[in-house]
Amino acid sequence: MGLKDCLWCIGGASKGVSGCRFSLYPMADNFVDIILGGLEKTDTSKVWKQTDKLSTCVRGKSTHVFDVVKGLFVNAYKENVHMALEATFSKGCPGDTDADSFMEVDDEKVNEKNIKDKKFNVVSKISFYPMGEEDYMEHIAKAVMTAKDKGVFAKSSHYVSILEGDVHDVFGVLEEIFQYGEANLSHYILQVTISVNSPTKD
Amino acid sequence: MGLKDCLWCIGGASKGVSGCRFSLYPMADNFVDIILGGLEKTDTSKVWKQTDKLSTCVRGKSTHVFDVVKGLFVNAYKENVHMALEATFSKGCPGDTDADSFMEVDDEKVNEKNIKDKKFNVVSKISFYPMGEEDYMEHIAKAVMTAKDKGVFAKSSHYVSILEGDVHDVFGVLEEIFQYGEANLSHYILQVTISVNSPTKD
Numbered sequence: 001m002g003l004k005d006c007l008w009c010i011g012g013a014s015k016g017v018s019g020c021r022f023s024l025y026p027m028a029d030n031f032v033d034i035i036l037g038g039l040e041k042t043d044t045s046k047v048w049k050q051t052d053k054l055s056t057c058v059r060g061k062s063t064h065v066f067d068v069v070k071g072l073f074v075n076a077y078k079e080n081v082h083m084a085l086e087a088t089f090s091k092g093c094p095g096d097t098d099a100d101s102f103m104e105v106d107d108e109k110v111n112e113k114n115i116k117d118k119k120f121n122v123v124s125k126i127s128f129y130p131m132g133e134e135d136y137m138e139h140i141a142k143a144v145m146t147a148k149d150k151g152v153f154a155k156s157s158h159y160v161s162i163l164e165g166d167v168h169d170v171f172g173v174l175e176e177i178f179q180y181g182e183a184n185l186s187h188y189i190l191q192v193t194i195s196v197n198s199p200t201k202d
Numbered sequence: 203m204g205l206k207d208c209l210w211c212i213g214g215a216s217k218g219v220s221g222c223r224f225s226l227y228p229m230a231d232n233f234v235d236i237i238l239g240g241l242e243k244t245d246t247s248k249v250w251k252q253t254d255k256l257s258t259c260v261r262g263k264s265t266h267v268f269d270v271v272k273g274l275f276v277n278a279y280k281e282n283v284h285m286a287l288e289a290t291f292s293k294g295c296p297g298d299t300d301a302d303s304f305m306e307v308d309d310e311k312v313n314e315k316n317i318k319d320k321k322f323n324v325v326s327k328i329s330f331y332p333m334g335e336e337d338y339m340e341h342i343a344k345a346v347m348t349a350k351d352k353g354v355f356a357k358s359s360h361y362v363s364i365l366e367g368d369v370h371d372v373f374g375v376l377e378e379i380f381q382y383g384e385a386n387l388s389h390y391i392l393q394v395t396i397s398v399n400s401p402t403k404d
Contacts, residue, residue, distance in 0.1 A: 019360055019361060021327075021359075021360060021361050021362060023286065023288075023395065025227035025229060025286060026229065027227060027228065027229060027230070027231075027233040028229070028230070028231055029229075029230055029231045031229040031284070032401060051402065052359070052364075052402070053325050053397065053400045053402045053403075054286075054325055054326075054327050054364070054395055054397050054400070055327065055395070057359070057360050057361070059360065082233070084225065084227060084256075086225075086288045086395070088329065088361055088362075088393070090361045093361070094339055095339065096360075100360065123255050123256055124256075125223075125256050125257065127290065127391070129331045129333065129391065131331065131333075131338055132335070132336055132338055133334070134334055134336075136333055136334055137296055137297065157223075157254070157259070158221055158223060158259050158261065158298075158302065159221060159223050159259070159290055159292045159295070159391075160223060160290075162254075162256070189329070189331065189361075191290070191393060193225065193256055193257070193288070195255065195256050198255045198256070199234060200253065200254070200255045201255075
């Protein structure tokens with residue numbers, strides 16, 4: 001049975017909406033202030049956005065989804081606070097709909113100009129899940145190659161690849177892997193953790 | 203091309219090792235004490251375990267993987283601390299190996315007896331990823347049905363299912379979904395967030 005025949009494909013999104021569900025975890029008593037402070041500085045006008053108890057979901061063009069998630073993370077960054085971002089980037093779920101999208105905007109990123117000069121290092125782990133593909137391991141290998149080519153691949157570990165580098169370089173690789181999915185896959189998920197200022201030694 | 207023919211299957215694990223990579227995020231200045239305090243009360247003698255800057259990975263029989271992750275979460279719980287667990291449960295990756303496993307143990311859970319009387323409510327989001335399967339959406343539907351049957355399904359949202367309920371009921375459903383994978387799938391991932399004491403209203 002092909003994807004196109006399955007019950008779930010009824011109502012699949014036709015507009016190519018990308019999305020990310022993410023949580024920001026500042027390990028500090030004032031975590032609410034840190035999150036709201038980051039959000040205040042971040043322009044979310046080019047995505048659909050909804051927050052619940054667990055996470056925030058943004059949807060729209062992939063370029064803006066990445067711009068907003070990166071913007072919020074960089075804007076919330078504090079030099080002395082251990083903070084982690086957990087983010088699930090996704091596109092093409094057969095159960096998805098055109099609802100809650102935000103596709104009628106131009107392609108100009110609205111946050112990048114305000115965050116591009118803020119530099120700090122991050123460690124990240126990523127897993128790439130191409131769905132419904134027998135040769136999914138080959139697509140995963142392409143994602144790992146992208147990280148290696150860009151110089152942020154640190155090592156493979158059980159269930160993940162570890163990336164290390166400047167926050168801009170790491171987010172650049174994430175977006176490039178997502179764009180690979182847009183060009184080559186029907187449904188895929190990029191699961192990401194990005195951490196700063198961990199007290200744990202390697 | 204079937205999975206068995208692919209380059210990546212060389213070295214695939216033969217012992218059926220399950221694993222989980224997880225991070226505990228207490229949103230408090232004393233997050234290190236909370237994590238270490240939880241760990242101190244948790245018996246990890248029946249799994250392989252390794253911690254790095256980003257996360258902890260445990261591997262072994264699935265029953266012990268769940269026992270340890272649940273044990274650590276319950277042992278670390280504090281009534282007044284907002285805390286989240288992010289966990290990736292996985293089994294069957296064709297690139298996996300028999301290394302770092304821990305299969306020569308009996309099936310008796312070692313933490314359950316110490317945590318079974320500690321009750322509190324959690325909210326959780328889960329995503330189930332059956333890999334290399336054209337009819338993966340049908341397997342996902344089975345996972346959602348399991349949560350509904352056990353009374354912890356709250357709603358579907360973009361990219362996730364939301365669960366709510368007693369911590370023991372929610373972990374029970376997670377383990378049951380994982381066991382469904384063990385019986386019916388070759389490679390699958392269960393991505394989970396469990397949160398307590400969030401200050402965010404619905």
